[in-house]
Amino acid sequence: MASVGPVVVVGAGVAGLCVALAAAPRPVLLLGRGAHAEDTASTLAQGGIAAALGKDDSVEAHIRDTLAAGASCNEQEPVRILAAGAADAVAWLEAQGVALDRDADGLLLGREGGHSAARIAHAGGDATGAGVMAALSAAALRAPHIHWRGGVEVDALRLRAGRVAGVRWRHCGGHDGHDGEWVDTDTVVLATGGIGALFERTTNPAGADGAGLALALAAGAQPRDLEFVQFHPTALDVRASSLPLITEALRGAGARLLDAAGRPLMDGVHPLGDLAPRDVVARQVWQAHCDGGLVRLDARRLGICWPCEFPTVLAVCIAHGIDPRVSPIPVTPAAHFHMGGLAVDELGRTSLPGLHAVGEVACSGVHGANRLASNSLLEGVVFGRRLGAHLASFREAGADQGAGDGETVQIERGPGLGADALRELRALMWHAAGPVRSTGRLQEAIARTGVLGAAGWQARLANAILVAALDRPASLGAHWRTDDGAFRTAGQGAGSDIGSRAHQAA
Numbered sequence: 001m002a003s004v005g006p007v008v009v010v011g012a013g014v015a016g017l018c019v020a021l022a023a024a025p026r027p028v029l030l031l032g033r034g035a036h037a038e039d040t041a042s043t044l045a046q047g048g049i050a051a052a053l054g055k056d057d058s059v060e061a062h063i064r065d066t067l068a069a070g071a072s073c074n075e076q077e078p079v080r081i082l083a084a085g086a087a088d089a090v091a092w093l094e095a096q097g098v099a100l101d102r103d104a105d106g107l108l109l110g111r112e113g114g115h116s117a118a119r120i121a122h123a124g125g126d127a128t129g130a131g132v133m134a135a136l137s138a139a140a141l142r143a144p145h146i147h148w149r150g151g152v153e154v155d156a157l158r159l160r161a162g163r164v165a166g167v168r169w170r171h172c173g174g175h176d177g178h179d180g181e182w183v184d185t186d187t188v189v190l191a192t193g194g195i196g197a198l199f200e201r202t203t204n205p206a207g208a209d210g211a212g213l214a215l216a217l218a219a220g221a222q223p224r225d226l227e228f229v230q231f232h233p234t235a236l237d238v239r240a241s242s243l244p245l246i247t248e249a250l251r252g253a254g255a256r257l258l259d260a261a262g263r264p265l266m267d268g269v270h271p272l273g274d275l276a277p278r279d280v281v282a283r284q285v286w287q288a289h290c291d292g293g294l295v296r297l298d299a300r301r302l303g304i305c306w307p308c309e310f311p312t313v314l315a316v317c318i319a320h321g322i323d324p325r326v327s328p329i330p331v332t333p334a335a336h337f338h339m340g341g342l343a344v345d346e347l348g349r350t351s352l353p354g355l356h357a358v359g360e361v362a363c364s365g366v367h368g369a370n371r372l373a374s375n376s377l378l379e380g381v382v383f384g385r386r387l388g389a390h391l392a393s394f395r396e397a398g399a400d401q402g403a404g405d406g407e408t409v410q411i412e413r414g415p416g417l418g419a420d421a422l423r424e425l426r427a428l429m430w431h432a433a434g435p436v437r438s439t440g441r442l443q444e445a446i447a448r449t450g451v452l453g454a455a456g457w458q459a460r461l462a463n464a465i466l467v468a469a470l471d472r473p474a475s476l477g478a479h480w481r482t483d484d485g486a487f488r489t490a491g492q493g494a495g496s497d498i499g500s501r502a503h504q505a506a
């Protein structure tokens with residue numbers, strides 16, 4: 001029996017585009033909020049994509065580094081698939097037209113925190129995501145099997161006999177009198193990205209609001225490790241809902257974090273000082289902010305070529321009236337990456353038949369409790385292509401029932417919070433589930449999101465994350481509990497191993 005409808009891919013970031021391209025010749029309907037891929041986190045990626053391509057490097061070393069970063073809380077098989085598939089992923093990206101940076105000897109490989117070798121391929125210096133997304137978007141627009149509908153939001157699923165039978169999309173904004181349109185399909189792939197926008201301080205774009213995750217949870221799909229959120233220590237400290245990233249490569253080049261009195265912030269906190277693990281630095285900056293002081297990154301006397309080496313940082317600072325060559329840069333920690341998400345196997349299958357997830361919305365356990373820098377673009381390419389190839393040729397057992405008899409239910413994500421309630425929720429998440437978490441704050445936030453949950457799906461999703469954080473009493477990786485029985489002050493403790501061997505850039 002033929003499949004029911006096209007493969008519907010929701011989200012047009014790196015993961016969604018890779019699934020769509022690899023699913024050929026099966027027809028794909030690609031649904032995304034942006035006209036194309038301009039609203040994705042993928043486009044913002046700076047540092048690059050990890051692959052053990054150097055002559056002194058190996059897949060085994062990449063695996064070891066990924067496990068060390070993840071506090072060994074990772075699933076072994078996805079980690080092996082990721083590291084073993086990296087070289088092929090990089091070659092495939094180049095074949096799609098991604099202009100990775102090269103010299104006469106071949107690919108230029110950068111070194112980042114937590115990596116024991118130089119293994120970060122990049123494009124346009126620190127503009128890797130933009131380069132990758134431009135090439136993949138162009139390839140998707142050319143592909144005859146892909147129908148790409150931008151400017152739309154998926155907000156409901158239809159289940160028949162307990163498996164996916166359709167999705168509903170609406171025009172973004174939803175106030176155009178359009179009731180939404182149902183697409184019959186037995187195969188839905190959520191590639192809807194992360195949840196950073198649920199936090200007051202984040203490097204993520206507004207679209208990283210967890211909408212796909214919320215819909216899948218409403219439909220009964222199993223979550224995993226929702227409490228594991230990575231916080232970047234140095235976002236630009238300005239008033240904006242999405243904060244520009246100040247790459248860790250600047251600290252690698254010698255920039256120092258200073259407290260309000262101009263003293264080195266990381267001295268005496270960790271043997272690696274400013275290059276301490278990402279979670280350790282984030283907590284120290286957080287603590288300084290809680291104590292009422294500003295934290296600045298002093299990059300004035302580095303002897304670097306700003307326009308050649310850090311054009312993105314220079315441009316965002318200048319745009320906010322800060323010239324990093326003459327003034328220290330104000331920085332803040334910010335929610336950056338969600339290690340948790342929808343529980344999936346190595347083929348992206350969730351616990352709900354017919355529903356798949358890939359990229360940041362998914363949790364195969366590949367990142368464990370903390371992500372190794374530059375492993376997430378790689379995750380999108382490796383697992384996206386893997387899932388697409390699987391869907392091109394294979395039908396799930398029981399898929400026939402999607403078109404047949406059985407009880408049909410419609411799962412709605414439901415209305416979102418109004419602007420004031422959303423602002424309150426983001427502040428609540430930042431203070432209760434940010435880089436430093438305590439039982440009292442988590443309990444208060446759980447109670448408040450329980451009330452707000454009646455008004456909007458974002459609060460119900462936040463509630464699930466808070467409950468997961470409360471339910472893990474021990475600190476692990478990026479999840480830091482002040483009251484885990486072995487109380488340490490915010491900056492102390494070994495932290496996960498991420499960042500311990502070199503600077504970080506992603």
Ligand SMILES: Cc1cc2nc3c(=O)[nH]c(=O)nc-3n(C[C@H](O)[C@H](O)[C@H](O)COP(=O)(O)OP(=O)(O)OC[C@H]3O[C@@H](n4cnc5c(N)ncnc54)[C@H](O)[C@@H]3O)c2cc1C
Pocket residue numbers: 010011012013014015016031032033034039040041042043044045046047048049050128129152153154155191192193194203204205207208210211212245336337358359360361373374375376377378380505506
């Ligand atoms: C500033 C920054 C720098 C980074 N640098 C690096 C780096 O150097 N290397 C690295 O490996 N990683 C980096 N990362 C992380 C990496 O970019 C992301 O984890 C990854 O790109 C996520 O890809 P994705 O395809 O899963 O999601 P995204 O790229 O976020 O795409 C998801 C899309 O789905 C859309 N969507 C969501 N819900 C719906 C819905 N209901 N209906 C329709 N559409 C929906 C969203 O609006 C979005 O457009 C960085 C992240 C940031 C924010």
